Amino acid sequence: MREYESLLSSTLTLPIKKSVTRFIKRLDDALARIEKCVIVACFALLVAAVLFSILSRNLFHLPSHRIFESAPSLVLWMALLGASLALKQRRHIRLELVLRYCSQTVRKWSGRVVSLFGAAVMAGLLITSIDFVRNEIAMFGGWGWLAIIFPIFFGSTAFRYLAALMVSPDSHPSGDSAATGESGR
Amino acid sequence: APTEIKIAVVMPEGSTWTNTLHDFADAVAKETKGEVAVKIYAGGVSGDEVDVLRKMRVNRLHAGGFSGVGLGMVLPEIRVLEAPLLFDSYEEVDYVKERMFDDFAARFEEKGYVLLGFAEAGFVYLFSQRPLSSVADLKQTKMWVWKGDRVAENFLEAFGVQGYPLQLADVNTGLDTRMIDSFYSPPLAAVAFQWYARVRYLLDFPMVNSTGALLMTKSAFYRLKPENREIVSRLVKQYSAELVRLTRRDNDEAMQVIQEAGIERIAPTSEQIASFQRSAQKNYEMSVPSLYSQELLDRIRGLIAEYRAGKK
Amino acid sequence: MNPLTLAILAILTLALLETPVFTVIAALSMACLFFVDHDLLALQMILIEMNRLGSMPVLVALPLFTFVGCLLTETRAPQRIMDFIEALLGWLPGGMAIAALCSCAFFTALTGASGVTIVALGSILYPVMRSRGYEEKFTLGLLTTSGSLGLLFPPSLPVILYGVIAQVDISRIFKAALVPGILLIVVLSGYAFFKQMGAPQRRPQSDISFQRVKTAFVAGIWDWPVIGIILAGVYGGFVTIAEVSAVVLVYAVVVECFVLKEVSFWRQLPSIIVESAVLSGAIIVILGFALGFTGFLVDERIPNRILVFLTTFCESKLMFLAGLNLFLLAVGCIMDIFSAIVIVVPIIIPIALSYGVDPIHLCVIFLVNLEIGYSTPPVGINLFISSLKFEKPVTLLYRASIPYLLLLLVVLVVITYVPWLSLFLVGS
Ligand code: NA
Numbered sequence: 048m049r050e051y052e053s054l055l056s057s058t059l060t061l062p063i064k065k066s067v068t069r070f071i072k073r074l075d076d077a078l079a080r081i082e083k084c085v086i087v088a089c090f091a092l093l094v095a096a097v098l099f100s101i102l103s104r105n106l107f108h109l110p111s112h113r114i115f116e117s118a119p120s121l122v123l124w125m126a127l128l129g130a131s132l133a134l135k136q137r138r139h140i141r142l143e144l145v146l147r148y149c150s151q152t153v154r155k156w157s158g159r160v161v162s163l164f165g166a167a168v169m170a171g172l173l174i175t176s177i178d179f180v181r182n183e184i185a186m187f188g189g190w191g192w193l194a195i196i197f198p199i200f201f202g203s204t205a206f207r208y209l210a211a212l213m214v215s216p217d218s219h220p221s222g223d224s225a226a227t228g229e230s231g232r
Numbered sequence: 233a234p235t236e237i238k239i240a241v242v243m244p245e246g247s248t249w250t251n252t253l254h255d256f257a258d259a260v261a262k263e264t265k266g267e268v269a270v271k272i273y274a275g276g277v278s279g280d281e282v283d284v285l286r287k288m289r290v291n292r293l294h295a296g297g298f299s300g301v302g303l304g305m306v307l308p309e310i311r312v313l314e315a316p317l318l319f320d321s322y323e324e325v326d327y328v329k330e331r332m333f334d335d336f337a338a339r340f341e342e343k344g345y346v347l348l349g350f351a352e353a354g355f356v357y358l359f360s361q362r363p364l365s366s367v368a369d370l371k372q373t374k375m376w377v378w379k380g381d382r383v384a385e386n387f388l389e390a391f392g393v394q395g396y397p398l399q400l401a402d403v404n405t406g407l408d409t410r411m412i413d414s415f416y417s418p419p420l421a422a423v424a425f426q427w428y429a430r431v432r433y434l435l436d437f438p439m440v441n442s443t444g445a446l447l448m449t450k451s452a453f454y455r456l457k458p459e460n461r462e463i464v465s466r467l468v469k470q471y472s473a474e475l476v477r478l479t480r481r482d483n484d485e486a487m488q489v490i491q492e493a494g495i496e497r498i499a500p501t502s503e504q505i506a507s508f509q510r511s512a513q514k515n516y517e518m519s520v521p522s523l524y525s526q527e528l529l530d531r532i533r534g535l536i537a538e539y540r541a542g543k544k
Numbered sequence: 545m546n547p548l549t550l551a552i553l554a555i556l557t558l559a560l561l562e563t564p565v566f567t568v569i570a571a572l573s574m575a576c577l578f579f580v581d582h583d584l585l586a587l588q589m590i591l592i593e594m595n596r597l598g599s600m601p602v603l604v605a606l607p608l609f610t611f612v613g614c615l616l617t618e619t620r621a622p623q624r625i626m627d628f629i630e631a632l633l634g635w636l637p638g639g640m641a642i643a644a645l646c647s648c649a650f651f652t653a654l655t656g657a658s659g660v661t662i663v664a665l666g667s668i669l670y671p672v673m674r675s676r677g678y679e680e681k682f683t684l685g686l687l688t689t690s691g692s693l694g695l696l697f698p699p700s701l702p703v704i705l706y707g708v709i710a711q712v713d714i715s716r717i718f719k720a721a722l723v724p725g726i727l728l729i730v731v732l733s734g735y736a737f738f739k740q741m742g743a744p745q746r747r748p749q750s751d752i753s754f755q756r757v758k759t760a761f762v763a764g765i766w767d768w769p770v771i772g773i774i775l776a777g778v779y780g781g782f783v784t785i786a787e788v789s790a791v792v793l794v795y796a797v798v799v800e801c802f803v804l805k806e807v808s809f810w811r812q813l814p815s816i817i818v819e820s821a822v823l824s825g826a827i828i829v830i831l832g833f834a835l836g837f838t839g840f841l842v843d844e845r846i847p848n849r850i851l852v853f854l855t856t857f858c859e860s861k862l863m864f865l866a867g868l869n870l871f872l873l874a875v876g877c878i879m880d881i882f883s884a885i886v887i888v889v890p891i892i893i894p895i896a897l898s899y900g901v902d903p904i905h906l907c908v909i910f911l912v913n914l915e916i917g918y919s920t921p922p923v924g925i926n927l928f929i930s931s932l933k934f935e936k937p938v939t940l941l942y943r944a945s946i947p948y949l950l951l952l953l954v955v956l957v958v959i960t961y962v963p964w965l966s967l968f969l970v971g972s
Pocket residue numbers: 277278279593838839842
């Protein structure tokens with residue numbers, strides 16, 4: 048296995064591989080920037096919606112039906128985008144039971160197997176979710192489009208699992224600080 | 233292996249609904265000689281009515297018991313049966329539903345569902361922590377409205393009542409914390425969910441007949457052999473009639489419980505009744521044509537008039 | 545070996561190779577749903593169940609409280625709060641731990657979700673307890689397990705849901721759960737007390753001084769309204785818990801960004817928002833796929849089958865209660881508490897009644913079991929949430945929570961076999 052690897056990396060394919068890697072990395076970062084912007088927007092909207100529903104009910108005695116009903120959907124959007132980012136930062140919960148006792152090589156290869164597996168699972172759900180969105184639109188018309196977050200989530204996670212084969216994850220400073228790697232500290 | 237019919241209902245195991253369904257399941261197994269097996273998913277384990285509809289679309293569930301809210305998602309005009317102040321008695325409800333069954337069944341068929349049988353939750357009353365003895369009182373209340381129930385919203389709006397949308401499970405807390413002080417419900421539900429223990433007054437005036445029905449997907453229905461289809465249709469009719477009878481009995485008993493708990497039944501004033509009738513008229517105008525057509529409303533009101541004339 | 549067994553074994557192997565947990569549960573649900581009747585449409589169940597997250601109002605509180613927790617950790621507020629508690633309780637061995645325990649229980653009672661407590665309070669309490677000389681393992685175990693204690697106290701949402709589904713008077717459940725709940729807190733507090741008494745490098749205890757308490761209180765004068773807002777909001781009836789979280793959030797942002805100026809609104813706030821979305825997203829996505837898996841369990845009536853199996857083994861009430869506890873512990877560590885109540889309660893009630901178990905007592909047993917199940921290895925959700933929040937391996941959390949779990953299990957046995965504890969206040 049290892050000989051094959053070194054053979055591969057010493058051939059002429061190296062520059063091509065490098066530029067592909069760079070492209071994927073840039074795509075990944077761009078995706079993350081969009082996700083962060085949408086998260087901040089959803090968050091602001093969520094807080095505004097909840098506050099508005101309190102004010103309208105207690106001050107003006109007006110119940111606000113539709114606004115507050117959309118709040119859990121906003122949370123779903125935020126959570127799924129956040130979960131997709133968590134994959135980029137390698138911060139998902141995993142069972143760290145066995146690999147700590149294994150060699151570097153085993154860990155590297157198991158990482159690849161896991162990435163391929165994860166991409167396959169997410170791709171399967173991506174296809175399923177497209178049908179789901181179609182059904183939602185058939186049932187609720189325009190509001191059904193809210194479910195579009197599912198294919199977005201499964202698409203981006205499938206991509207990130209594949210990207211992990213080529214790009215190393217973002218470094219994330221440990222400790223209790225809230226701000227993450229890119230917060231400019 | 234037998235052909236399965238998976239039925240979901242929101243009512244909990246042990247309720248009249250599920251007991252009747254179990255009897256129905258036994259009868260189906262017996263008469264089809266085990267060729268059809270009815271499996272019951274009770275108590276909302278399959279989610280709320282929208283989730284049940286979603287699962288029916290992808291063939292995970294084949295049938296479901298629905299209230300007006302769920303039925304209205306498939307066929308908005310079914311909610312004409314829940315127009316306020318339409319019916320005065322159970323007899324009128326039966327008279328209309330009997331004559332309109334085939335019409336509604338054809339409309340459901342177009343949407344991909346088979347209307348197996350009608351059911352009902354009963355007449356809806358207003359319950360409150362404050363006395364409801366005048367029109368002005370009613371406008372002061374903070375009335376619960378089932379989240380997502382647009383028809384109830386419209387109906388309360390026409391009555392000039394502020395609706396506060398909450399989930400079913402939050403009504404008790406809402407009443408305890410005074411976020412709401414009133415709710416609308418059939419006596420049966422008020423007792424089952426223990427909402428009645430948190431109010432003091434009941435306006436003794438039936439507002440709406442809360443409807444319900446058992447729907448099955450066409451694909452699941454036509455998968456059955458023709459002779460089994462016939463058996464299932466016949467048994468559903470029989471058991472849904474039984475269910476309606478038992479529900480009415482349960483509602484009477486619940487009303488008894490409510491009275492024994494010392495909740496004051498307030499008779500509406502003639503001024504209130506006149507105001508309700510004006511509001512109901514306004515509600516009909518709001519609902520045509522967005523919910524149902526003028527033609528359908530006229531036909532149903534015609535049937536009621538016909539029944540009332542015949543009784544004289 | 546049939547294909548389903550093979551697929552499950554392969555997925556579990558991949559789980560050991562550190563596949564993220566949400567992907568493992570997703571794959572398990574896909575395999576189980578597909579192999580039942582080899583119908584691809586069945587996979588839609590996962591989406592339908594996940595989508596139910598979008599209709600859970602209590603979910604709104606999670607990212608909002610997470611944000612408040614992340615925001616406050618960027619400030620000196622945790623320090624000020626703990627200075628005050630230490631001034632009050634510093635003389636008592638384990639006093640800080642006891643204070644942390646009570647705050648966690650209180651917070652969970654409000655939110656009904658112990659995961660939220662770990663995220664929101666854990667980030668505040670962990671650094672402070674560590675700086676006061678509490679060991680890492682002791683602190684992690686305490687913060688992971690003690691949040692769920694609050695599920696028994698009003699206005700806990702799970703209790704209300706249980707009452708609705710089981711048709712039991714909710715105020716009676718709260719009364720019945722009061723003594724068992726206090727017992728759980730007393731036992732864990734006792735553990736903290738004796739553990740600190742015996743600690744070799746125990747810091748000298750300071751005497752209580754009124755001046756010190758007053759100084760610490762005044763220093764935190766901007767922090768105390770947070771507690772006031774939560775209490776007034778929930779018990780005053782102006783708002784729901786989701787709305788409380790939004791009000792607390794606005795207060796915290798205004799105070800921290802514009803009054804105390806410890807955080808910059810434009811420079812730091814966006815990254816704190818993203819951080820709280822990542823944290824709560826990693827949790828919610830697991831919850832979502834767990835709902836999908838639960839959908840499969842319901843469809844195949846697996847809880848029903850297990851309970852039928854259970855009843856064939858248990859002849860006496862005592863035996864049945866033991867079996868019930870084992871079953872509920874297992875349920876508690878694979879399902880979220882709301883699904884567990886909706887799905888399991890209707891099944892166990894008729895069976896428990898046939899063994900002569902009081903319905904109110906059953907409710908207390910049920911809730912205490914699920915509480916413990918939350919932190920039971922290998923898959924209790926709180927262990928994962930802590931692992932994520934404190935950035936420690938799950939295995940360390942397994943070891944850290946064991947002493948607490950053993951104590952909780954002892955109390956569970958007492959609660960199960962001494963029904964009087966739950967019933968004497970309600971008089972049934
Ligand atoms: Na389910």
